Amino acid sequence: xxxxxxxxxxxxxxxxxxxxxxxxxxxxxxxxxxxxxxxxxxxxxxxxxxxxxxxxxxxxxxxxxxxxxxxxxxxxxxxxxxxxxxxxxxxxxxxxxxxxxxxxxxxxxxxxxxxxxxxxxxxxxxxxxxxxxxxxxxxxxxxxxxxxxxxxxxxxxxxxxxxxxxxxxxxxxxxxxxxxxxxxxxxxxxxxxxxxxxxxxxxxxxxxxxxxxxxxxxxxxxxxxxxxxxxxxxxxxxxxxxxxxxxxxxxxxxxxxxxxxxxxxxxxxxxxxxxxxxxxxxxx
Amino acid sequence: xxxxxxxxxxxxxxxxxxxxxxxxxxxxxxxxxxxxxxxxxxxxxxxxxxxxxxxxxxxxxxxxxxxxxxxxxxxxxxxxxxxxxxxxxxxxxxxxxxxxxxxxxxxxxxxxxxxxxxxxxxxxxxxxxxxxxxxxxxxxxxxxxxxxxxxxxxxxxxxxxxxxxxxxxxxxxxxxxxxxxxxxxxxxxxxxxxxxxxxxx
Amino acid sequence: xxxxxxxxxxxxxxxxxxxxxxxxxxxxxxxxxxxxxxxxxxxxxxxxxxxxxxxxxxxxxxxxxxxxxxxxxxxxxxxxxxxxxxxxxxxxxxxxxxxxxxxxxxxxxxxxxxxxxxxxxxxxxxxxxxxxxxxxxxxxxxxxxxxxxxxxxxxxxxxxxxxxxxxxxxxxxxxxxxxxxxxxxxxxxxxxxxxxxxxxxxxxxxxxxxxxxxxxxxxxxxxxxxxxxxxxxxxxxxxxxxxxxxxxxxxxxxxx
Numbered sequence: 001x002x003x004x005x006x007x008x009x010x011x012x013x014x015x016x017x018x019x020x021x022x023x024x025x026x027x028x029x030x031x032x033x034x035x036x037x038x039x040x041x042x043x044x045x046x047x048x049x050x051x052x053x054x055x056x057x058x059x060x061x062x063x064x065x066x067x068x069x070x071x072x073x074x075x076x077x078x079x080x081x082x083x084x085x086x087x088x089x090x091x092x093x094x095x096x097x098x099x100x101x102x103x104x105x106x107x108x109x110x111x112x113x114x115x116x117x118x119x120x121x122x123x124x125x126x127x128x129x130x131x132x133x134x135x136x137x138x139x140x141x142x143x144x145x146x147x148x149x150x151x152x153x154x155x156x157x158x159x160x161x162x163x164x165x166x167x168x169x170x171x172x173x174x175x176x177x178x179x180x181x182x183x184x185x186x187x188x189x190x191x192x193x194x195x196x197x198x199x200x201x202x203x204x205x206x207x208x209x210x211x212x213x214x215x216x217x218x219x220x221x222x223x224x225x226x227x228x229x230x231x232x233x234x235x236x237x238x239x240x241x242x243x244x245x246x247x248x249x250x251x252x253x254x255x256x257x258x259x260x261x262x263x264x265x266x267x268x269x270x271x272x273x274x275x276x277x278x279x280x281x282x283x284x
Numbered sequence: 285x286x287x288x289x290x291x292x293x294x295x296x297x298x299x300x301x302x303x304x305x306x307x308x309x310x311x312x313x314x315x316x317x318x319x320x321x322x323x324x325x326x327x328x329x330x331x332x333x334x335x336x337x338x339x340x341x342x343x344x345x346x347x348x349x350x351x352x353x354x355x356x357x358x359x360x361x362x363x364x365x366x367x368x369x370x371x372x373x374x375x376x377x378x379x380x381x382x383x384x385x386x387x388x389x390x391x392x393x394x395x396x397x398x399x400x401x402x403x404x405x406x407x408x409x410x411x412x413x414x415x416x417x418x419x420x421x422x423x424x425x426x427x428x429x430x431x432x433x434x435x436x437x438x439x440x441x442x443x444x445x446x447x448x449x450x451x452x453x454x455x456x457x458x459x460x461x462x463x464x465x466x467x468x469x470x471x472x473x474x475x476x477x478x479x480x481x482x483x484x485x
Numbered sequence: 486x487x488x489x490x491x492x493x494x495x496x497x498x499x500x501x502x503x504x505x506x507x508x509x510x511x512x513x514x515x516x517x518x519x520x521x522x523x524x525x526x527x528x529x530x531x532x533x534x535x536x537x538x539x540x541x542x543x544x545x546x547x548x549x550x551x552x553x554x555x556x557x558x559x560x561x562x563x564x565x566x567x568x569x570x571x572x573x574x575x576x577x578x579x580x581x582x583x584x585x586x587x588x589x590x591x592x593x594x595x596x597x598x599x600x601x602x603x604x605x606x607x608x609x610x611x612x613x614x615x616x617x618x619x620x621x622x623x624x625x626x627x628x629x630x631x632x633x634x635x636x637x638x639x640x641x642x643x644x645x646x647x648x649x650x651x652x653x654x655x656x657x658x659x660x661x662x663x664x665x666x667x668x669x670x671x672x673x674x675x676x677x678x679x680x681x682x683x684x685x686x687x688x689x690x691x692x693x694x695x696x697x698x699x700x701x702x703x704x705x706x707x708x709x710x711x712x713x714x715x716x717x718x719x720x721x722x723x724x725x726x727x728x729x730x731x732x733x734x735x736x737x738x739x740x741x
Contacts, residue, residue: 010484013470014477019484054695056481058297059474064484075481080704088699095692098700099304099645100637102489102617109711114630116706119713144645158700297702298694300631304639305686308646315647316679319654320671333687353639356616357490359554360607361600415566415596419558424565431569463683474691 002068003166003197004028004051009065011046011055020046022221023065028199030165033192035212035229036201039242043221044201048170051199052088053079070165083111087159088168091175093151096158097143104146104154105130105139111162129157132194133187149180153187160191167191169200185211209233209246209267217241230264248272255279288476290381292339298474299338306330306346307353313456323422324452331369332376332398332460336385337467337475340377347373364409371405372398376457391461395454402453403446407438416441420448490640492551492611500542501613504720505622508610510727515606519599521734528598535605544612551611552604559597566593616640621710630708634697646686653678 004027011021021043028034036044049055053074056063067074070085090096101107105126112122130136133153138146143154152172159167169188173181185207192198192211202208208215208229215232217225219241225232232238233245244250245267252258252265252272257279259266266272309330317326331350335343347369355363379385379394410416416437417424423444430440515535519528539545567577570589577587610619617637624633657678 012484014473049695052699054698058695058698060477060479060481062482062484078703079698080701080706083699083701090692090696092689092692095689096696098634098638098697099641099693100634102641106711111700113709113711114701114704114706116704116709119709119711122709122711144641155696162700295631296694297631297698298690300635301638301690301694301697302687303635304642305646305690307639308643308686309683311643311647312650312679312683315650322668322671329683337687349635349639353490353636353643355607356611357492357640358551360551360604360611361555363607413596413600414558415562415592417558417562417565419554419561424561428565428569431565431571434571437571463680463687466680466684467687471688471691 001030002027003030003032003070004199005066005068006051007066009047009050009067010063011050011065012062013059014061016061018221020221021050024221024223026216026223026226028166028197030197031195033198033211033213034200035208035215036199036218037205037208037215037232037241037243038218038224042218042241044218045170046221047218048088048168048199048201050074051166051168052086053077053082054088080114083162083164084115085164086166086168087162087164088170089152089155089159089172091171093148093155093175096155097151099144102142103140104135104143107143107154108158108161111158115162125161125163129161132160132190133157134183147180148176149183152176152180152184156184156187156191160196164196166197166199169198169202171201171203174203205244206246206248206269209249210269217243229267230259230262233267234265252276288339288478290339290378291341292479293341294479295342299342302334302338302342302475303346303349306334306343307350309333310350313459324455325448326452326456326459328369328372328453329456329460329463331373332456333463335373335377336380336460336464337472339381340374343373343377344370345373347371361413364413365406367409368402368405371401372453375401376460385457385461385464388458388461391457392454395457396450398457399446399449399453403442403449406445406449407442410441410445411437416444418444418448420444423448489616490643491616492547493615494544494547494612496543496613498542498613500538500609502717503613503723504714504717505610505614505619506626507720507723507727508614509619510724512603512606512610514727514731516603517731518734519602521738525595525598528595528602531602532598532605535602535609538609539605539612542609542613544608547612548605548608551608552601555600555604559593559600562596563590563593566590566596618712618714621712622714624708625710631702634702642686646682649682650679653682 007025009021009024010019012019024047036047038044046055050067051069056075057079063075069082072082072085074082098107098110101110108126108129109122112125130139133156135150135153135157138150143151146154172188173184176184188198188200189211200208212229214227215229216223217232224241225235233249238245248269249265249267252275257275258264259271259275266275307330310327313326313329317324328347331343331347334346348366351362351366351369355361375398376394379397385391385394410418417427426447427440427444430443431437515531518531536545539548566589567585568583568589570586570592572588573586575587577585577590620633620636624630657674
């Protein structure tokens with residue numbers, strides 16, 4: 001079943017002259033992991049916010065086109081209704097803390113209390129996400145006392161507790177140190193294994209190459225290309241869109257090491273390593 | 285583009301989140317004045333900013349909650365001065381909505397207006413609770429002098445209040461104006477744009 | 486340094502377990518009675534009652550910082566009114582060559598009792614009630630949960646912002662920046678440091694608002710509460726006593 005259907009989506013922020021999104025269309029299947037890349041102001045964040053309903057309900061402005069999330073029309077449903085189907089995690093972990101709760105445990109409960117989920121079920125879900133995101137030992141801490149990586153995992157946990165089918169991640173590690181980023185990427189992998197559909201904007205291109213089933217290349221409010229990573233990262237004009245291919249792809253390309261079966265260059269470390277070893281063996 | 289109405293009672297999430305931030309700014313101003321030993325209070329900069337961003341209603345609520353929280357955590361008498369804070373929020377909100385706080389000079393004039401309003405609202409409270417005093421050394425010295433010279437309590441108390449309010453509210457409005465000027469357009473739009481979604485094409 | 490702004494003192498006493506709504510009612514009743522029955526001994530009696538509750542709750546020592554500021558002003562009122570009150574006629578006593586008058590002192594006493602009575606009643610509320618419980622109790626009584634959020638988050642955001650500013654100030658002071666000297670110098674030294682914290686806190690409101698929205702902040706469902714307080718049988722008894730006392734004082738007022 002299609003989880004996300006976007007048809008000719010156009011959007012302009014209030015008092016702005018230019019369209020931020022200029023007629024975007026695409027579809028995403030359940031369980032897919034989608035990477036979104038492109039330079040600053042390409043419209044990546046606006047698209048993320050349009051999927052969860054912040055565009056247009058939060059910002060207002062001018063809107064046309066059709067976005068359907070698990071069969072729910074974004075324009076016709078409010079953000080709270082949509083949050084049952086789709087969640088979002090932003091860059092800054094600090095601003096995602098509600099600041100109204102005194103412990104990690106209560107922080108996760110915030111969304112569930114608002115949704116009117118009964119207490120037994122709330123507790124069951126909190127225990128589940130604490131475990132899934134490895135936050136059990138911090139459950140009684142004040143959220144503000146966590147490290148950046150822990151705080152961001154808390155933000156993810158708080159969203160996952162609401163049981164969305166889709167989660168949007170808008171550069172979830174851009175404000176974290178390397179250790180915090182690794183923690184968060186590990187957490188994202190475990191979400192993907194749980195079967196949650198993921199849309200992730202990320203500058204760390206190697207991570208996109210490693211996780212994504214398909215990659216969306218955006219530029220100037222439009223989708224330029226939407227395909228498997230091997231095809232996207234093979235594009236000669238990639239640099240024009242402010243994106244560099246993963247380092248493994250570039251190395252293999254300069255050595256002309258291709259996957260014999262697909263005829264494409266590798267995009268992940270594992271794949272590149274394997275091909276290089278085989279390449280060496282063939283030579284000797 | 286449609287603009288938010290002056291007396292809008294529809295609270296968006298953004299306006300509700302603005303209130304705690306405004307109160308935090310009030311506290312910072314107070315701390316700042318204390319550490320620098322300034323002869324001012326500077327405890328309504330946040331209220332003024334909330335009014336400038338989001339109108340008189342949100343400003344008034346920021347002011348009221350500011351005093352409720354101050355009352356619950358520092359000085360219970362501050363509760364009754366919530367009335368003064370509400371008046372400050374409403375006054376700044378109206379002046380700002382009419383576009384009257386867009387230069388340094390206009391912010392000074394706004395400060396004078398706010399000071400007069402604040403003193404008018406505070407004076408009866410000062411008389412009921414403190415026999416007309418304000419707790420500010422300079423103001424109270426003037427008050428004692430006036431009372432000793434048979435000036436009526438109400439007038440003495442008003443003057444006690446306003447000698448402190450004039451410099452304080454003028455400084456407050458100048459600082460609020462300078463901060464407001466530095467805010468990103470996207471933020472200001474979020475608070476001031478209308479409440480409807482337009483259709484493209 | 487994450488703290489919530491609160492004067493709550495953790496103790497295991499009966500007063501602490503009293504329903505927060507009843508404590509609010511207690512404050513209202515103690516403020517109302519001296520207005521209904523404006524006799525000095527009524528105010529004094531109420532003050533004594535509040536003091537005994539504070540002693541029972543084992544928080545009497547924490548009352549002092551709370552009323553310190555007001556007591557200083559009250560002292561200055563006693564002096565100024567004792568010396569200069571408009572109705573001053575009867576000499577009370579002399580200190581050196583300065584004369585204090587009965588009328589002024591009596592007026593100052595009435596004011597002081599009124600203020601101290603309110604302060605002590607509030608002290609019971611704020612020293613023995615967790616703010617989070619108080620706010621949840623209000624929400625259950627019909628306060629909009631969205632405004633409940635505003636109150637709880639203010640209690641956490643204020644200390645956050647204060648500690649951010651505090652650490653900037655400390656850093657600057659250790660680098661030898663001016664906190665003394667000429668007014669202009671002092672202002673110029675600190676404004677550029679505090680500006681960013683203030684701006685940042687305003688800019689963050691956009692992101693925090695979005696984060697709340699996607700956590701069903703504006704949901705129309707009936708909210709549930711993770712921490713459910715068990716109602717005690719004593720809650721209703723206390724409420725009944727408070728209302729009886731208030732009604733009694735109104736009756737007395739009419740009869741006297």
